Amino acid sequence: MSKDDVADALDEIGVLLELQGENAFRCNAYFNGARTVRSLSADLKQLVADKTLGQVRGLGAALAEKITTLVTTGDLPYLAELRGQVPAGLIEMRQLQGIGSKKVKALHDALGVDTLDKLKAACEAGEVAKLKGFGAKTQANILEALRFREEAGKRVRIDQATGLVAALVERVRALPGVVRAEACGSVRRRRETCGDLDILASSADAQPVIDAFAAFPEVVRVLGQGPTKASVLATSRVDGEKVTLQADLRVVTDDLFPFGLHYFTGSKAHNIRMRQRALDRGWQLSEYGLGTADAPIACKTEADIFAALDLEYVAPELREDTGEIEAAEAKALPRLLEPGDIRGVFHNHTTYSDGSASLEEMALAAKALGWEYFGVGDHSQSLAVARGMPPSVVRKQWAEIDAVNAKLSGVRILKGIESDILQDGSLDYDDEMLAGFDYVVGSVHTHFTLTEAEQTERVCRALAHPALTMLGHATGRLLLRREGYKIDLEEVLKTAARFGKMVEINANPYRLDLDWVHVKRAKALGVLLVINPDAHSPDQLALTRFGVDVARRGWLEAKDVFNTRSLAEVQAELARRKRA
């Protein structure tokens, strides 16, 4: 049972308790516990085995016991019991915009409503409006929430969110009287998916900014609008795909901008720690300032806020309360990887398999990005659906690479391959052919339904192969579309460390796999990481930036990432590995 499975179970307990009217702090303890487990960088099974779960902040005796039961038996009788007490439909009702556990419980208690269909019928019959605490407006809002359930409220990928929020921020900046405007929230923290957009602006006069925002062409519905804040549903086409998200704008005076920026960037868990730290000093921290009412502490930037609390500046990507406060206090934060540190990439496709551009076009696009090398990693022979290359085509590609390299200057094409990891864990092609490549990326593209033990053994066997250089997209997930295959990543990372193999951060925004939590773990285990765009066209090389985001969220520095090295260093290292 993975961390996410355990966290999901804890979240569900929290929701079920809420729906029973349980004390909110007790419910929050489960939500906090879920978040803590989700972002644990240590191995959960190990913590269970060592009986040290209870030492993790946020996990007490009760949660430690339940997590232990979940991890060791794969089941939790307490959760099953709660499920039996609460109709499943109530959880769906709770997910509606504007409806929380209290209202769901009231609807259930008073009207016996326990499905979305019954809720709709009750609203249409006018029964909901008659309830104490409800009214005509609430009833109409519930109907609206039911109608928009399919359209909004869904998370989108970071590339989609970035596109939409950039358009909105640009419009806000152009409004009269706006001094500064920034995207905050999960977009600024560079999470792999986003559920909404947070925008902060500063202006001496908020109302006109709010009113203009609510009338932007991207806005399809205004969810709420006050003097300093507006919530809207905004939509746009990003790369041809329709993206609809809730977008919140807050407008503050410019002297409050740093506090607002910090507050609305979150995460919630990070903010709670920061507020607590302020309280420990007899101060208060909120979006309106730091200090006391009598003695506010002026801050011009976010860095000033951290400094006032005796902390190093914490980059937004690290603000998850996963140790960044402690590290900032000890002045031991990593010097995070920067996009400009990247000097080339290794896993990309050309027309030799399922890419859309030639070797030369791809290499020139890499050069245009300022890179020194472009590693090709077309598909191997077994993957017929992606036009995997039989050995004869590989030799043809090698000849063309030599020819293009002789012609081009300022960029070097490296002869790589994305070799399928076959069902038994062996690599595609025989050893002689594999030895002809500069490096080998090993990836799983088939047999996703093996058991976790089988999949783990398969990948670990590939990692043990002397020819393998790096492991591609470790779980095969497609964000918001497909779960990754079941695999014990802890075992995979330990095996990679044992054999000195690199692990890829696949920068395609559909994948972002290895995820940031495991990136942090990989670094702790001494695994060298490599960021690859898995580009199938020249413009996709720029997707590498999303991989840099993941690396930063995983606390990586330039030295932790192979493709920050120069061409000469890369060639020397690859040659050394082939001799070993």
Next chain:
DNA sequence: GCCGTTTTCGGCCCGACTGTTTTCAGTCG
């Protein structure tokens, strides 16, 4: 349910906005 080293009880971040109320509860972030 978790936490704490002035602790084992009494707190738990806190403000904006909405819709229901006529002072506040619920929801959200």
